[in-house]
Amino acid sequence: MFKSVEELVRTATERGIPISEVMIEQEVHVRRSTREEVVGMMERNLEVMEEAVARALEGVTSVTGLTGNDAVLMTDYIRSGKSLAGDLILDAVAKAIGTNEVNAAMGRICATPTAGSAGVVPGTLFAVKERLEMDRDAMVRYLFTSGAFGFVVANNASISGAAGGCQAEVGSATGMAAAAIVEAAGGTPEQSATAFAIALKNMLGLVCDPVAGLVEVPCVKRNAMGGANAIVAADMALAGITSRIPCDEVISAMHEIGQMMPTALKETARGGLANTPTARRLERNIFGEKENVQK
């Protein structure tokens, strides 16, 4: 099993195969399974992602009413032709938001790498697939490439908000998406690693401070910005811009920052946005006074 991004990139480069292929081969080996079975499993995950986005675009609201229907708003805005950031980026934003709106509503999603950060990878995938003329096979590969980078982060740092803050969740997802976009666009494995590094560097220090402890505010919008960040980071790497700090060291830095981060900012809803007057008021409205006393 590959233990670092450096090892992953070296294997892919030396053998002249994409990172997605290294991941597929390892999975076949670990599972003692066949290529067809492993690829088939990923295809089913892709279908769940598509269903989630489709549901979001019909409009969905969470039980608390804190989140919902923003994917619809953004899609309508794109259609109006007045957007500033560019339709592809905003399409990723809309679909990332949509996935997390379905998640917040206790709908069915595929964690990538977590549920709170489930919007970034599919959001970007569905936004770039037409521009990059991706067929079904390429879309499944996108998920394996994302997974390969997430695999290194999960084993060398953390993908848990409670252990490492939001940087470990949306930060990891953003890097994973950036790396996968690069491969889908025909970039090298090295450029994928660069895109990951650039993306994660800009998510370092991001705390996990969910209002009322719910995976809604600010999680949904952080997925939106993660999607935008991933596309820009991929473009930077494809332009030939490199990262002075190697990818594996960025991951180590994220881990270190996560360990130094106070518990109040790691999915306990005690600090940050969760501790603002408005958040506390929303919390009382949702759970009543009693719940608040326990905190």
Next chain:
Amino acid sequence: MKYRSVFDIIGPVMVGPSSSHTAGAARIGLMAGKLFGRTPRLAHITFYGSFADTYRGHGTDVAIVGGIMGFDTFDLRIPQALDIAKERGIEVVFETSDALTDHPNTARVHLEDEDGTFEIVGISIGGGTIEITELNGFPLKLSGGGPALVVLHHDRFGAIAAVTGILARHELNIGHMEVSRHEKGKQALMAIEIDEHLSKDVLAEIERLPQIERVAIFGE
């Protein structure tokens, strides 16, 4: 390495909103329910750390109870699990504790009925992946380097030889093994890490041994 599969990262398919607090909790519940092996009368669940602070907002409570009843992470009945538990006659008690634990997402699940009690401690380490750290008071220290066979058995001569004998016959190599017991002649636990994939047949064969109470595979 804690994570061994790409589907730990791209996956699981699950009911929201949190992979660690919802899907992970469901998996801790599933493991407890499977090992208990029947519908409990009482499920007493203690949450620690981040679980204790945010379990209601994350649906940790419904997920863990759903898991105890056998609902997998993607089961759309999870949001209604507390009502379903009531219908099935399971009394559910939640407790939050501010005791310090090694991992912020820790849950203790205590199940009981007329015939006995069972308890596990599970941690949800991120992305829906879990580890069981304690089982009926026995601390479990698994390296996570491969699948582990966990066997609850009567502390009697021949139990260990019978289990390892079956493994040998199926040409399964043991990487690491720990045996523990509370009291001589009472319940004991074997935790055996194996290099190869374990088939259901092997598991069933071990389960049929006279000294064996319960068998489960972790980390697969």
